[in-house]
Amino acid sequence: MTKLIGYARVSTRQQSTDRQQEDLLAAGVRRDDLYVDHGVSGARASRPQFDRALDALIDGDTLVITTLDRLGRSTQNMLAFADELRGRGAGLRVLNLGGGDVDTATPMGSMLFTIMAALAQMEHEIKRERITDSISKRREAGKDLGGRPRRVTDSQIRSAVRLVEGGDPAAQVARDLGMSRATFYRRSRALKD
Known part of the structure; x- marks a missing residue:
């Protein structure tokens, strides 16, 4: 059947x-x-x-x-x-x-x-x-592409960079911010550009 x-x-x-x-x-x-x-x-x-x-x-x-x-x-x-x-x-x-x-x-x-x-x-x-x-076209115009909103401000990243420059482990600083170490490094590099 x-x-x-x-x-x-x-x-x-x-x-x-x-x-x-x-x-x-x-x-x-x-x-x-x-x-x-x-x-x-x-x-x-x-x-x-x-x-x-x-x-x-x-x-x-x-x-x-x-x-x-x-x-x-x-x-x-x-x-x-x-x-x-x-x-x-x-x-x-x-x-x-x-x-x-x-x-x-x-x-x-x-x-x-x-x-x-x-x-x-x-x-x-x-x-x-x-x-x-x-x-x-949105990227060229400098418009927002969406994605997750940033919970960590640029000022917090700058403070965290100072902590790392002062000798704190980058992994611990990133963890305290609630992000991965790679994200922390990417965000800190973006601030220097």
Whole structure:
């Protein structure tokens, strides 16, 4: 008897897979055949629940995912994965791809999957370019790049540098400030520039 094996994934623990799970269940996946990874990047080759889902697939079964980006990041990896599934006699069904389902068991579905995988990779690369460009423009303009706010002021760093120059161990001074020695050295060098 053939089964639908569902897979859902979110990249951070704060995100929810509720919508993905609802879509997979509505597509006919049984709750017992649903595998979910929380806080796992799609760029990772090994994902615990994804690996379990693949182990559960047998000849005639179909892996069901909601969107292409749940599968991976690169076109090459996605196509190799689709070929691996075909070699095992299993199919891949992507819900919500271009307004409808795409099933790689059909020639048209296989072609659409290839095109959409290439588009998904292109979209990811364009987004990365935009972020990199935005960061460099903000850096050039001297704007804040975000990150954790500094808890230790420049004046505290200057006082700490004087302690180290007076003979106190740098590791202990940094620990007293609540930072690593490397961070202490980096902050003190930045003040001298």
